[in-house]
Amino acid sequence: MKIYRIDTPLEKKKLLKQLECDKSGVAIMSKKMETLLFVIKDMPVGAANILKQDALALGAELAVPTGVVTCSQTHYDAVLMGTPRQLGYLVRKEKAQPFGLKKLAKELESFLHESRHMTKIMGVVNANDDSFYPGSRYKERTAVEAIWKMIEEGADIIDVGGVSSRPGSEPVGADEELKRLVPIVDTIRREKLFERARFSIDSYTPEVVAYALENGFSIVNDITGLRDERLGVLAKSYGAAYIVMHMQGTPQTMQKNPHYDHVVLDVDRFFMERIERAEKIGLGREEIILDVGIGFGKTLEHNLMLLKHMKHFTHFGCEVLIGASRKSMIHKIDPAPVEERLPGTLAIHLESIRRGASIVRCHDVKEHRQAIRVFEAIEEGEIL
Incomplete structure (x- = not known):
C-alpha cells in the first residue's frame, strides 16, 4: 500500500470521476476538497x-x-x-x-461564484519610437508584417498602440496618434486580418478609438481605466470589449513615490467603481476585462502583492488580463536588460494564469504559446 499527495484542487472533480464515484458524490465531495x-x-x-x-x-x-x-x-x-x-x-x-x-x-x-475562461495570448505592436522595449516598435508595413507573424505564432488578440505609456513618457496629440495608426488600421482592414485574430486599440483618445472601432477593432485597451466615459460609450455602440486598467497618476507621474493604504483593496475599490460606471453605460461584465496595471504607479512590492493575489480580482466575474512582459520589476528582482527578461516574463505570466488571469499581453507570442501549452498539459494531465 502506497500514498502520494494530490495538489491540484482545480482537478478535484476529475479525480473523483477517475475513481468512478457516484455522480452525486462527486458534486458533494468535491466541495470538501478545497479550503x-x-x-x-x-x-x-x-x-x-x-x-x-x-x-x-x-x-x-x-x-x-x-x-x-x-x-x-x-x-x-x-x-x-x-x-x-x-x-x-x-x-x-x-x-x-x-x-x-x-x-x-x-x-x-x-x-464563491467564479467562472473560468480560456487562456488567450495578446501580442503587442507599438507604432511609435519610444516604447520601453525596442523589439515592439514598428511602423506601417513592418507593423503589419509583425502582426502576420504573431498570428501565425498563435496570437488570439493583437494590441495596437501609437503612444508609449512607459514611465516618464509624454502624451501626443490626436492628430499625431492618428497619423501613426491610420495606415496600420487601414492595412489590417484591407488584408482582412480580422478573420484571423481580434484587434485591440491601445489608446485613451476618443478620435483614435472611434477610428479603430469603425474599421473593425473589437477591444478598447484604456490605461486610464474609463476616466473618459466617451470611450465606454464608443465601445458600447460598436459592441466592443473594454479593458479597464488601474494606474495611479499618469505616465509622467506614476512612478514618483506611489503609495497605497493596501494595494489589493485599493485596486479592488477602483475596479468596483469603474465597473459600476461601465455598467451604467451599458457594458456587461462579460465585456469588461480587468488589468491591475503592473508597473503603472506601483513599487516592486506593490507589483508582487498584486501578482500574489491575482485570483482575488476574479470575484467581479470579469476576465483578468496580465501584462508584465519584460517590465522593469523583473530587473529589480534579477538585474537584466530588457532584451534578456523573457524568462522572468514567462514566470510571471504562467503564475498569473494559475491564479486566475486568462489574457496574457506579451511581446513574445511564440514562446508564450509553447509555455502555456506545456503548462496546460500539466494541469490537464491524468491524476491517478
Whole structure:
C-alpha cells in the first residue's frame, strides 16, 4: 500500500470521476476538497464575535486576535477559512446578522461564484519610437508584417498602440496618434486580418478609438481605466470589449513615490467603481476585462502583492488580463536588460494564469504559446 499527495484542487472533480464515484458524490465531495482563505480587514468586534461562532458551528473557522473575546478594541483584522460548501452556508446565515455582516456576506458570495475562461495570448505592436522595449516598435508595413507573424505564432488578440505609456513618457496629440495608426488600421482592414485574430486599440483618445472601432477593432485597451466615459460609450455602440486598467497618476507621474493604504483593496475599490460606471453605460461584465496595471504607479512590492493575489480580482466575474512582459520589476528582482527578461516574463505570466488571469499581453507570442501549452498539459494531465 502506497500514498502520494494530490495538489491540484482545480482537478478535484476529475479525480473523483477517475475513481468512478457516484455522480452525486462527486458534486458533494468535491466541495470538501478545497479550503478557501479570506482576510477581513477592520471588522467591528461585535461582527467578529458573531462570525466566529457562526463559522465554528458550520465547521469553518475565523482566526482572530486574543483581544476579540474581551472586546479590548473596536475593530480587528481576521482570517476566515472553510470549504466552499461551509462558506456558502455561512453566507446565507450572515445575511441576517448586524454589524455590517450582511454586506460582508454579499462580498464573500461574489468570491464563491467564479467562472473560468480560456487562456488567450495578446501580442503587442507599438507604432511609435519610444516604447520601453525596442523589439515592439514598428511602423506601417513592418507593423503589419509583425502582426502576420504573431498570428501565425498563435496570437488570439493583437494590441495596437501609437503612444508609449512607459514611465516618464509624454502624451501626443490626436492628430499625431492618428497619423501613426491610420495606415496600420487601414492595412489590417484591407488584408482582412480580422478573420484571423481580434484587434485591440491601445489608446485613451476618443478620435483614435472611434477610428479603430469603425474599421473593425473589437477591444478598447484604456490605461486610464474609463476616466473618459466617451470611450465606454464608443465601445458600447460598436459592441466592443473594454479593458479597464488601474494606474495611479499618469505616465509622467506614476512612478514618483506611489503609495497605497493596501494595494489589493485599493485596486479592488477602483475596479468596483469603474465597473459600476461601465455598467451604467451599458457594458456587461462579460465585456469588461480587468488589468491591475503592473508597473503603472506601483513599487516592486506593490507589483508582487498584486501578482500574489491575482485570483482575488476574479470575484467581479470579469476576465483578468496580465501584462508584465519584460517590465522593469523583473530587473529589480534579477538585474537584466530588457532584451534578456523573457524568462522572468514567462514566470510571471504562467503564475498569473494559475491564479486566475486568462489574457496574457506579451511581446513574445511564440514562446508564450509553447509555455502555456506545456503548462496546460500539466494541469490537464491524468491524476491517478
